[in-house]
Amino acid sequence: MSLDQRLLVAAxxxxxxxxxxxxxxxFSRLGEHAGIWLAIGAAGAALDRxxxxxxxxxxxxxxxxxxxxxxxxxxxxxxxPRLAGLHPLTATPTKxxxxxxxxxxxxxxxxxxxxxxxDAPALYALAGGMSLSRLYxxxxxxxxxxxxxxxxxxxxxxxxxAAGDGRGGWANGGAAVxxxxxxxxxxxxxxxxxxxxxxRTYASEVRAFGHPVxxxxxxxxxxxxxxxxxxPGAFVAAWRHIVTLFRQQGATNVTWLWTPNSGGKxxxxxxxxxxxxxxxxxxGLDGYYYDPADRFSQIFTPSIRVIRxxxxxxxxxxxxxxxxxxxxxxxxxxxxxxxxxxxxxxLIWFDVHQYDPPTHQDWQLEGHPAAIAALRRGLQTxxxxxxx
Numbered sequence: 001m002s003l004d005q006r007l008l009v010a011a012x013x014x015x016x017x018x019x020x021x022x023x024x025x026x027f028s029r030l031g032e033h034a035g036i037w038l039a040i041g042a043a044g045a046a047l048d049r050x051x052x053x054x055x056x057x058x059x060x061x062x063x064x065x066x067x068x069x070x071x072x073x074x075x076x077x078x079x080x081p082r083l084a085g086l087h088p089l090t091a092t093p094t095k096x097x098x099x100x101x102x103x104x105x106x107x108x109x110x111x112x113x114x115x116x117x118x119d120a121p122a123l124y125a126l127a128g129g130m131s132l133s134r135l136y137x138x139x140x141x142x143x144x145x146x147x148x149x150x151x152x153x154x155x156x157x158x159x160x161x162a163a164g165d166g167r168g169g170w171a172n173g174g175a176a177v178x179x180x181x182x183x184x185x186x187x188x189x190x191x192x193x194x195x196x197x198x199x200r201t202y203a204s205e206v207r208a209f210g211h212p213v214x215x216x217x218x219x220x221x222x223x224x225x226x227x228x229x230x231x232p233g234a235f236v237a238a239w240r241h242i243v244t245l246f247r248q249q250g251a252t253n254v255t256w257l258w259t260p261n262s263g264g265k266x267x268x269x270x271x272x273x274x275x276x277x278x279x280x281x282x283x284g285l286d287g288y289y290y291d292p293a294d295r296f297s298q299i300f301t302p303s304i305r306v307i308r309x310x311x312x313x314x315x316x317x318x319x320x321x322x323x324x325x326x327x328x329x330x331x332x333x334x335x336x337x338x339x340x341x342x343x344x345x346x347l348i349w350f351d352v353h354q355y356d357p358p359t360h361q362d363w364q365l366e367g368h369p370a371a372i373a374a375l376r377r378g379l380q381t382x383x384x385x386x387x388x
Contacts (some may be wrong), residue, residue: 005083007142011135012086021137025090028133031102032093034066036130037109044116048208051116058112061159065108065152069101070094072151081141089137100140103131103148104155111156117208119250127152175212177318177348179219179259180242183227187218187234191241199242203249212253216318217242219259220286221273232272239275255281259318260303262287267303274310282345283307284318289326289335290358296338304342317347321363328371336378346382349375 001009030036041059045052078098080088106127114120131149134140185195206213218228221235228235243256258280260270274280285307287299300317307315322328322335339347354360365372 004141004143005081008081008135008138008140009083009086011132011142012083012138016136021089024133024136028090028102028130028137031106031130031133034062034101034105034109037062037105037113040109040113040118044113044118048116054116058109058116058159061112061155062105062109065155066101066105068155069099069104069148069151072099073097073101078144080139083138086138088139090139092139097140098144098147099151100131100134100144100148102134102140103127103145104152106130107149107152108156108159109152111153112160115160115210117210175214175255177214177257178216180215180217181226182218187228187231187238191234191237193241196245199245200249203246203251206246206254207249207251210253212255214255214257214282215246216257216259216284219284219318220261222260222263222269232269235273236275240279243275243279257282257284257316257318259284259286261285262300262303263306267306270303270306271310277311277313280311280313283311283313283315285315286319287317288320288350288363289322289331290361291325292327292330294326294331296334296341300338301342314345315342316345319350320347321350322371323358323361323363324368325358325361328365328368329374332371332374332378336375336382340382 038059041055041062045055045059048055073094073096076098077096080092080095080097107124110120110123110127114123127149131145134145135142182190189195190199206215217239218226218235220226221229221231223229239258246254256279258273258275260267260273262285263270285300285303287303288294289299304315317335317339320335322331335347338344349365350363351365353362353364365375
């Protein structure tokens with residue numbers, strides 16, 4: 001007796017009772033013709049309308065996996081197991097066994113649907129259980145199931161790579177950066193739960209998105225130019241409340257970016273706005289070069305020193321630029337050198353042309369080739385740094 005046969009006999013005889021056999025048979029029938037997986041795909045397309053096309057494409061790939069699996073069976077023509085004294089415990093749609101369509105469609109679906117936000121461990125547990133049920137019921141050899149699982153993973157990976165669903169940037173280590181701004185909602189009302197429905201809904205959408213997301217809330221809260229500014233106690237309470245709600249919704253793909261203004265020479269007030277290490281993953285600093293005399297050591301260094309007494313979290317210059325009035329090509333090297341000197345994550349350039357100088361001046365790089373060349377050289381020096 002071959003190893004394949006011995007393993008099948010063990011699966012067909014171990015842990016069997018009439019009640020268990022009935023339960024497993026009913027469970028396994030859910031996977032006939034990829035039924036349960038196509039139903040999940042249809043439900044996703046109906047409920048997740050912004051990504052309906054992606055769900056339909058994923059479900060179509062599962063159906064194609066089933067068709068290809070059937071074609072392979074007809075070519076290989078391996079017969080179902082015939083074990084002396086151990087009859088199959090369920091009917092099968094075909095008399096051929098290799099590879100297992102239950103396994104191939106299950107693992108293709110698990111891979112594709114996990115990318116659309118469904119809990120991956122749950123999906124793979126369901127796929128594994130569906131595949132193993134075929135051994136328990138005595139209708140597939142272990143090699144049928146393994147081959148089917150491998151086929152499903154291969155098809156799912158190929159389809160996911162060709163799907164064009166926007167994963168390219170994330171596959172290369174990218175992340176979306178979002179600042180939640182609330183022009184009319186008071187911080188104390190947010191902390192008191194008046195906007196929980198919106199926050200929970202948004203958190204669920206972020207979780208379903210499935211890719212890395214960096215989120216800040218009420219940025220530059222230590223300044224007085226936004227409605228939420230200069231309210232340290234209310235800000236801390238609102239921040240903690242939002243982070244807690246996101247975590248309750250399972251949005252574990254979020255990196256929380258606490259984002260004060262750089263504070264210039266007097267950054268000591270930053271301590272009042274610190275929510276605590278449990279509620280922050282990264283620190284963002286916003287600051288600009290307005291004048292030819294501005295330097296990194298004046299704009300950012302004092303704040304970095306205060307922050308380093310609060311946390312060792314990575315620091316990102318989350319909103320910065322050198323203005324044309326300051327001299328972009330001349331000062332961009334100073335900006336990049338400061339990022340490198342303090343081992344910061346990097347910088348996000350505020351590429352906007354504003355029209356109220358000097359505070360709101362032209363920050364754009366477009367049309368300034370010398371500035372573009374200076375930034376390119378500076379970023380090349382940063383490329384050698386290790387990501388946190």
